[in-house]
Every structure is written in structure tokens, then in C-alpha cells.
Amino acid sequence: MTEKKKAGFRIQDMTDTNLLLAITIIVFFLMYIGAMVFQGKGFLKAQTFFNILNANASLIITACGMSLVMITGGIDISVGGVAALVSMCCAVYLDFKGGNVFGAVLISLGIGLAFGIVQGLLVAYLDIQPFIVSLAGMFFARGMTTIVNTAPFNVANEEFIAVKETRITVPGFGTVNKLGKYVPAYVEIGVIVALLVVIILFCLLRWSRLGRGFYAVGGNSQSALMLGINVRRTRFLSHLICSLLAGIGGFVYFLHVGSGSASHAMGMEMNAIASSIIGGTMLTGGVGNIIGTFFGVLSLSTIQNIVSSAGLDQAWWTGITIAAMLCIFLIVQSVVMARKKKALK
Amino acid sequence: MTVKTRVSQLIAAVSMLMLLTACAVSGTEGQVSSDPATETEEAVASDDKLIEVGFSQLGAESDWRSAHTESMKSQLTEDKGFRLLFEDAQQKQANQIMAIRTFIQQEVDYIVLAPVTETGWETVLSEAKEAGIPVILVDRMVDVEDDSLFTCWVGSDFKMEGMKATEWLYQYTRSAGIAPEELHIVNIQGTIGSSAQIGRSQGLREACENKGWDLMQEISGEFTQTRGREVMSSMLKLYSNLNVVYCENDNEALGAIEAIEAAGKKPGMDIRNGEIMVLSFDGMNPEALQYCAEGKIACIAECNPDHGKRIATLIHSLENGEQVEKYSYISEEIYSGSRDVTQLVLKGRSYPVTFLDSSEEGKVDFVTGD
Numbered sequence: 223m224t225e226k227k228k229a230g231f232r233i234q235d236m237t238d239t240n241l242l243l244a245i246t247i248i249v250f251f252l253m254y255i256g257a258m259v260f261q262g263k264g265f266l267k268a269q270t271f272f273n274i275l276n277a278n279a280s281l282i283i284t285a286c287g288m289s290l291v292m293i294t295g296g297i298d299i300s301v302g303g304v305a306a307l308v309s310m311c312c313a314v315y316l317d318f319k320g321g322n323v324f325g326a327v328l329i330s331l332g333i334g335l336a337f338g339i340v341q342g343l344l345v346a347y348l349d350i351q352p353f354i355v356s357l358a359g360m361f362f363a364r365g366m367t368t369i370v371n372t373a374p375f376n377v378a379n380e381e382f383i384a385v386k387e388t389r390i391t392v393p394g395f396g397t398v399n400k401l402g403k404y405v406p407a408y409v410e411i412g413v414i415v416a417l418l419v420v421i422i423l424f425c426l427l428r429w430s431r432l433g434r435g436f437y438a439v440g441g442n443s444q445s446a447l448m449l450g451i452n453v454r455r456t457r458f459l460s461h462l463i464c465s466l467l468a469g470i471g472g473f474v475y476f477l478h479v480g481s482g483s484a485s486h487a488m489g490m491e492m493n494a495i496a497s498s499i500i501g502g503t504m505l506t507g508g509v510g511n512i513i514g515t516f517f518g519v520l521s522l523s524t525i526q527n528i529v530s531s532a533g534l535d536q537a538w539w540t541g542i543t544i545a546a547m548l549c550i551f552l553i554v555q556s557v558v559m560a561r562k563k564k565a566l567k
Numbered sequence: 568m569t570v571k572t573r574v575s576q577l578i579a580a581v582s583m584l585m586l587l588t589a590c591a592v593s594g595t596e597g598q599v600s601s602d603p604a605t606e607t608e609e610a611v612a613s614d615d616k617l618i619e620v621g622f623s624q625l626g627a628e629s630d631w632r633s634a635h636t637e638s639m640k641s642q643l644t645e646d647k648g649f650r651l652l653f654e655d656a657q658q659k660q661a662n663q664i665m666a667i668r669t670f671i672q673q674e675v676d677y678i679v680l681a682p683v684t685e686t687g688w689e690t691v692l693s694e695a696k697e698a699g700i701p702v703i704l705v706d707r708m709v710d711v712e713d714d715s716l717f718t719c720w721v722g723s724d725f726k727m728e729g730m731k732a733t734e735w736l737y738q739y740t741r742s743a744g745i746a747p748e749e750l751h752i753v754n755i756q757g758t759i760g761s762s763a764q765i766g767r768s769q770g771l772r773e774a775c776e777n778k779g780w781d782l783m784q785e786i787s788g789e790f791t792q793t794r795g796r797e798v799m800s801s802m803l804k805l806y807s808n809l810n811v812v813y814c815e816n817d818n819e820a821l822g823a824i825e826a827i828e829a830a831g832k833k834p835g836m837d838i839r840n841g842e843i844m845v846l847s848f849d850g851m852n853p854e855a856l857q858y859c860a861e862g863k864i865a866c867i868a869e870c871n872p873d874h875g876k877r878i879a880t881l882i883h884s885l886e887n888g889e890q891v892e893k894y895s896y897i898s899e900e901i902y903s904g905s906r907d908v909t910q911l912v913l914k915g916r917s918y919p920v921t922f923l924d925s926s927e928e929g930k931v932d933f934v935t936g937d
Contacts, residue, residue, distance in 0.1 A: 264673040273672065277665045376687040387690060400674060401699035479661045480687055486661075530654055530669060 238559065239437075242502025243514040245554055250517045250524070257528050265527075268395035268407045274523045279412035280305065280475035280487075282519045283419050285494040285501075287467030289515040290423065292498055294460040295440040295507030296345060296352035300337060301468035302490035303363030306483070308333050308472025310367045313482025316379040323385050327473060334469020335462070337363070342461035346454045352461070360491070367484045374483030386480050390414065412474035419467065424512045436460055441508030496544065497522050500551050521547070617650040618677065618882060621670030625683035625707075626658040634851055634872040635706065639679070642875025649879070660684055664691045671698045677882055678702045680717075685710040692716040701885060705874050707762070714893070718885065721877050723870055724896040725763050729770015730913055731901050732846045732868040735920065736811065737778055738908045739865070745838065747779040751808045755788040755798050755823060757815040763870065767815045767848060783809065788819040795822025803830045810838040813846045817855035820847035820864055834863040836905055850902055859904050860923035866903040873897070 257265045264270045275282075284301045291298045311333060312326040337359055344355045377383070388411055395407035427433035435456045438446040443453050475487055501518030503510030525547055529540045620643050624636050636653070643649040652675060654666035660683050670678050671694055678700050682688065688709045693716060695702050701718040708720060740750065754771055757764035768785065775782040783806055788795040795814060802809060803826060812827075814820035827834045827843050835842035847855060850869035858864045877897055884891050901911065902921050911918045 264669065267672050270669070270672045273665070273668045277661070277668075374684070376684070399698045403697070403699075405697065479664075481660065485659070488659075527669060530652070530666070 238504075238509045238562075239502065239511050239514075241558060241562065242504075242509065242555060243511045245551075245558065246500060246502050246514045246517045246521070249551070249554075250521045253521060253524055253528070257524065261528065267397050268392070269397065269405070270527070272392065272395070272407050272409050272413075274520060274527065275413045275416070276410045276478065278519050278523050279410065279416040280471040280478060281490060281493055281497065281523075282416040282516060283474055284468050284471035284490060285497040285515050285519050286419055286423050286512055287464035287471070288491075288494040289498040289501065289503045289510050289512060290427075290436060290467075291352070291460050291464045292495075292503045292505060293427070293440045293507060293510040294436045294457055295443065296457065296460060297495070297505070298341070298352065298356045298359075298461060298464045298468075299491040299495075300341065300356040300359030300363055301464065301471065301494055302487045302492075303360040303367070304334060304337050304465060304468040305472030305475050305487035305490055306485075307363045307367045307370070308469050309476035309479070309486050310370045310482040310484065312473060312476050313375065313377050314371050316382050317375070317377045317482075320379075323382055326382070326476075330469045330473035330476075331466065332469075334466040334472070337468070338462035338465030341465060342458040345461055346458035364484065367486075371482060372484070374481060374485070376481040383480070385411065386477055410478065412477050415470065415474055419470070420512055420516050427512060432456070432459065437508055439507075493519075493522060496548055499548060502555070504555075617645060618648055618886065619650045619652065619673070619675040620677045620679060620878075620882065621652045621654070621666070621673065621675040622679040623654045623656060623663045623666040623670070623681065625656050625663065625681050627655060630851060631849065631870070631872050635681070635874060638873040638875035639878065640875070642873075642879045647879060649882075656683060658683055660687060667691050667695060671695055671700060674698070675700060677885070679878060680704055680709075681706045682709050683707075689713075689716070703878060703881060705878065719881060719891050720894050721874055721881065721897060723763075723899065725766025725870075726770050727766075727896070727913070728848055728868040728870060728899060729767040730774070731770075731899075731911055731918060732767075732813070732848065732866060733771055733774030733778075734911045734913055735866045735868075735901060735903065735908055736844075736846060737774070738911065739836070739905065742907050743839075748781070749838075750780040750811055751806065752780055752782050752811040752813055753802045753806065753809055754782065754785040754813045755795055755802075755815060755819045756785055757787070757790045757819075759787050761790075763848075764815055771813050780811075788814065788822065790816050790818060792818040792822040792825075795819030796826045797822075799823035799826035800830065803827065803832070809843065811844045811846065815848055816870075817847050817849045817852040817867070820845050820855060820867075821852070821858070824858065824863055834858075836862055836865050850900065856902065856923060859902050862904040865905065866901060866920075869900040869902065871897045871899045 254265070284305060288298060288301060308330045311329050315321040315329055316323075316326055341355050341359050344350045345352045389408035390411070391406040391408045393406070396404055397407070399405050427436060435446070435451045438449060438451055439453050439456045447453050472487065476482070479486065497518035498510065498515050499505070499518070500521050501511065501514030501516070503515060522544060525543050526540050529543050622639055622643070624632070627633055627636065640651060640653065643651040652670065652673065654662070654669075656662035656666060663680070663683060667678060667680065668691065678695055680702055682704065685708060689711055692702060692709070692711065696716055702716070704717050704720040706722050709717065740747070752771070752775065754768060756768055772782065774780065784802065786798050786802070788798045795818060799812065799822060802812070812823050814823050823845055824834045833842045834845050836844055838844050844865045845863065847864050847867045848870055850856060850867045851872065855864060855867060859867050874897060877895065881891055900921050901918060902923050904923050906922055908920050910920060
């Protein structure tokens with residue numbers, strides 16, 4: 223511990239993961255504060271933030287799984303398809319077969335596990351490219367969704383509607399609406415699930431032996447092997463957890479929209495990848511953080527919110543802004559990393 | 568390394584990063600907030616008390632839908648005292664629900680919803696009701712038990728459109744002295760199951776039954792020009808006595824005319840002398856309007872996408888505390904290139920026929936008959 227170290231800029235003392243995490247969190251807060259200052263109104267209300275959480279609980283869950291796979295050096299683009307399949311199967315089970323919500327949860331977990339086991343085995347033990355495996359998985363899931371039921375429909379199962387409508391009020395954040403009535407702020411059940419997933423995965427990655435294994439395998443699988451880590455098993459587990467989370471995410475999505483449709487969760491895998499990248503996970507593996515992914519999802523949907531409430535009415539504006547955002551993140555990431563490497567030399 | 572120094576280093580790094588990212592962020596913010604149009608909008612909004620309207624459109628799948636969106640945008644402008652927030656849901660109900668929730672948080676004055684499906688709206692509409700924001704439905708309906716969840720509905724009456732076209736045909740043939748048995752009709756239907764197809768086909772079937780016309784066949788042309796042409800050429804081969812074709816939109820009519828001309832026949836109103844009469848719907852395609860003025864299309868029953876004006880009027884009435892009708896049909900014209908029929912009377916209401924004048928080349932004049 224020297225004076226010199228304290229005074230100077232010591233970016234190189236941070237790990238890559240923490241550095242990228244810091245960038246994500248700062249940008250998110252700057253953006254949100256910017257929205258509050260420039261647009262006011264909706265953004266000044268806590269419920270706007272909670273609505274972002276409500277609408278994106280499923281994306282948070284799937285993006286967490288995605289980050290895990292990406293940290294291990296893989297990718298899984300089947301998550302959107304799995305989510306759609308889960309929502310359709312649950313919808314059919316609840317509406318046509320008169321099932322209960324508990325059964326629907328089991329179905330979701332079952333579908334997630336099945337996809338996880340098959341894809342994990344193919345990737346880890348047969349050494350097939352994860353992109354190819356999950357591409358096949360995506361087509362399979364989307365196709366199966368249409369086979370289960372072609373037409374989109376809304377679920378009328380009463381027990382399910384009751385769970386769907388359950389609102390957990392957040393004390394102290396309500397607002398008085400223009401009729402002078404106090405409306406408490408609320409989140410849906412899915413948000414609680416999402417937060418639990420974030421916390422559990424964060425702890426797993428941070429403090430468990432397995433968690434460090436994911437980073438090691440993604441960073442350099444040869445070294446990981448030499449360190450005595452079971453590389454195949456670690457890869458397998460990362461895909462298993464990711465698909466399982468896609469199943470849970472699919473159920474949460476279903477809980478939010480209350481309908482089954484083959485076009486559900488279209489492009490969710492891409493949003494999950496984008497969120498992970500914004501959150502500081504690198505496609506090359508070994509770097510990433512679940513908290514970052516959480517903020518990545520929030521950033522992504524905050525942009526969407528800003529674009530629409532600014533009155534930029536065309537749908538493509540959102541796409542363009544997100545693309546610009548991604549570019550900026552990637553540039554910032556690589557600039558910061560380059561500076562750090564330079565400083566280390 | 569102590570915790571304290573680590574924290575101070577972190578802070579140093581963070582502040583440095585803030586500088587680094589500041590320009591990056593202002594880049595994105597720049598697109599959104601310092602857009603001059605947006606700023607002036609906000610300035611006006613706080614000055615003149617514009618009425619804020621949130622419009623959730625279901626998508627942009629057809630020409631009609633785009634015209635519908637355009638109508639809303641051109642009518643709910645700042646000059647007219649509105650500030651429109653537009654959301655394109657890209658055919659997803661989840662997006663529409665999110666959009667409505669955003670509108671509620673923004674405390675807009677009115678929400679206009681063109682719903683993608685009929686079911687699943689109870690929750691979000693009750694949220695709007697709780698927030699005291701009136702919801703106006705356009706185009707399609709929602710299926711809710713409590714109809715106080717929305718203030719009113721505005722849309723087209725497709726069956727009425729069919730009735731107008733057939734009533735025009737009835738009046739025209741009567742004045743020309745053509746007996747009902749002489750009419751041999753084929754119907755080129757729209758996409759089966761769409762509300763426009765159902766209403767328009769129903770209008771024709773009822774008329775054929777009541778008036779004693781010969782409805783030879785109904786077959787779908789899927790609302791496209793290509794299918795319209797294919798269907799029409801096979802119909803022409805099948806039925807030599809065919810003299811009226813009822814096309815459920817303009818694109819099909821254009822296709823049918825191509826087929827008629829390719830078969831060496833003439834589209835027109837003089838069916839006694841072997842011409843084939845074309846009836847059509849929508850009245851949005853400029854080519855179809857031109858054909859109508861020239862007489863190639865005998866008459867077009869308009870399907871008006873121009874909901875914007877009605878919505879603007881409705882909102883003004885609601886602002887003044889007036890009662891508005893719960894269900895209102897948009898007023899729709901009927902166009903023809905013939906002056907023989909000037910007015911139709913249906914269900915006790917009279918509808919003037921708009922005469923399309925083709926005197927000037929390439930320009931269609933609208934002359935309202937009385």
C-alpha cells in the first residue's frame with residue numbers, strides 16, 4: 223500500500239468483470255436520471271420503474287441463464303423458443319386439460335430440463351458448437367409450439383388468472399393519480415422470481431467452487447483442465463441451468479401475458495444476448511456478472527421507454543437506439559480494456 | 568490492500584469512467600432529448616395545455632393500417648391542440664399492454680386503442696379506469712364483460728358497405744331496365760374469416776336472396792391483385808353468362824379487370840352489350856379510383872381508414888363534458904363514375920353517391936351528389 227497507488231488512477235487493480243459491471247451500472251443510472259430530468263412525468267414515478275420490471279421479469283431470468291453460458295464461453299439461442307413452447311404447453315394444459323398452476327410450473331421446469339440435458343450433452347460431451355446445437359433447439363422448440371397449438375389464445379383458467387393478477391404492493395412508492403386516489407406501487411410475482419434468480423446465481427458465481435469453475439472454463443479451458451476442473455461437466459451444467467432458467471422465464475412470461483402463442487418471446491434470445499453484453503458479459507467468455515446482466519435488461523427497456531415517451535413514434539427508432547447503445551457499450555468496453563492492458567504494461 | 572483503499576480506488580475509477588462514458592451517453596441522450604422537435608413539443612405542452620393522447624396501434628400489416636395510422640397522426644396534431652404519443656405494438660398484445668401502462672404512468676388525457684385481439688384486456692383497462700383515463704377503441708372490438716371499461720368505440724360497418732354496393736347495383740339495374748334474373752354474379756371474397764370479408768359477403772348474400780339475383784360462386788381472392796386475377800380468369804372460363812363481379816377490395820378488383828381485359832372482354836356498366844360490371848370496396852387505391860371515374864369499376868363502397876377526425880371530435884366532446892355515443896360507425900362514401908344513381912336509402916338513412924369525374928386526365932375529381 224503506497225501513496226503512489228492511492229493518488230494515481232488504478233483502473234488496472236479492478237478485475238475485468240468488476241470494471242465492466244461498474245460501466246453498466248453508471249450508464250444505467252445516468253440514463254435513468256437523464257430521462258427523469260429531460261422527460262419528467264412518467265419517469266418521476268416509481269411505478270414506471272416497476273412496470274419495466276414487471277414487463278421484463280422473464281427477460282431478466284433468461285438473460286441470467288444466457289450470461290452464465292456466455293461466461294462459460296458458449297451461447298444458447300434456443301431460450302426464446304423454449305419460452306414460447308413453455309407458454310403454449312402451459313396454456314393448453316391449463317385451458318383445455320383443466321390443469322392447475324402447480325402442474326404448469328412442473329411442465330415448465332420439465333421442458334427446460336429436457337432441453338438443457340439434450341443440448342448440454344451435445345455441447346459438452348460430443349463437442350458440437352453451442353451455436354449450432356441451440357439453433358437446432360430453437361427451430362425444434364418453435365416448431366413444437368405450433369404443433370401443440372397453432373392459434374394463439376388467452377387462458378381463462380380461474381386459478382391461473384388469480385395468480386396472474388396477484389400484486390405485491392411496494393410500500394412507500396405509491397402515487398396519487400389525477401382523480402385524487404392513492405394508487406400503491408406494485409410488482410408482479412414474476413419480479414420476485416426474477417430477483418431470487420439473480421441473487422441465487424450471483425451467490426453461485428461469486429462464492430461457490432462451481433461458480434469459479436464457470437469463469438475458469440470460459441477464460442481458458444486448457445488451464446481450467448490443468449487446474450483439475452471437470453470442463454465437460456461445467457459446460458454441461460451451464461447449458462442445463464440456462465435452459466432450466468429459460469423454462470422458468472417462459473413460465474414467468476406466460477404469467478405476465480396470460481396467453482399461449484407461437485409468436486411469443488420472438489427475439490427474446492437476442493434481447494437476452496444484448497442485455498448480457500450491455501451488462502458487461504463478453505462473448506469470448508470468462509468475463510461477466512449477473513448483477514450487470516440485471517442492469518443490462520433494465521438499460522435495454524429503459525431505452526425503449528425513453529424512445530416511446532419521447533414521441534419518437536416509429537418502431538424502428540427503438541431498434542436503432544438499442545443498436546447505437548450496444549455499439550457504444552462495446553466501444554467503451556474495448557477502450558477501457560485496452561487502456562487497462564496498456565496501464566498494466 | 569485494505570478495504571478503504573480499494574473503495575477509494577473504485578471511486579476514482581468510477582469518476583474517470585463517468586467522464587469516459589459521459590460523451591457516449593450524451594450521444595444517445597442527444598438522439599432522444601435534445602432533438603429540437605421534442606423540446607419544442609414539451610415547451611408547447613407546458614404552455615398551451617395540449618390534450619395528450621396515447622395511441623396504441625396494433626401494427627403496420629397493410630396499406631389500410633398505414634393509412635389508419637397516418638390519419639390519426641395527421642388529425643391529432645399540435646396545431647389542433649393535441650399531443651400524440653404513438654406506439655406500434657408489432658402485432659403483440661404484450662406490447663400493447665405495456666404501452667397502455669406507460670400511457671397511464673405518463674398520465675395522458677386519453678388512450679386510444681386499436682386492439683390486436685379481442686380477449687385479455689380486463690386488467691389493463693381497469694387500470695386505466697382507476698387512473699381516470701378514458702379509453703377509446705378503434706377498428707376492432709374488445710371482449711369484456713363490463714363495458715364501462717371503455718368510453719366508446721369507433722369503426723367501420725362492413726355489412727353496411729356490402730349493403731351500399733348491392734343497393735347501388737339494384738338501383739342502377741332498375742333504372743337501366745335490367746331484370747334481376749339477368750344478373751349473374753360471382754363474389755371474389757377477401758381473406759376468409761376477416762371481419763371485412765364476413766360483413767361484405769353477408770351484405771351480398773342477403774341482397775341476392777332479397778332481390779332474386781343469381782349468385783353463381785363465391786371464392787377467395789385473399790385481398791390481393793394476383794389472386795384476384797387468377798380467380799377471375801378461371802371464373803370467366805367457367806361461366807360464359809357472368810356479368811357482375813363483386814370484389815371485396817380494390818386490389819382484387821384491379822386483378823379482376825386485368826383478367827377481363829386479357830379474356831378480350833370489357834369491364835364497364837353496359838352489361839346488356841357484354842360488358843362485365845365490377846363492384847369494389849375500400850376506395851384507397853388511386854388506380855382503382857381512376858378506373859372508377861372511367862367506368863371500368865362501376866362503384867366503390869369506401870372503407871374509411873380516416874378515424875383521426877372522428878377521434879378528434881369525440882375527444883373535444885368529451886372535454887366539454889358531453890355524452891358521446893358508445894358505438895359509432897365511421898361515415899363512409901360510395902363512389903361511382905355514373906350519374907344514374909345519386910342517392911341510396913338504407914335503413915331509413917340516405918347516402919349520397921359521390922360522382923367521380925374523369926374529365927381531367929390523371930386527376931379524379933370528387934363531386935358530391937345530393
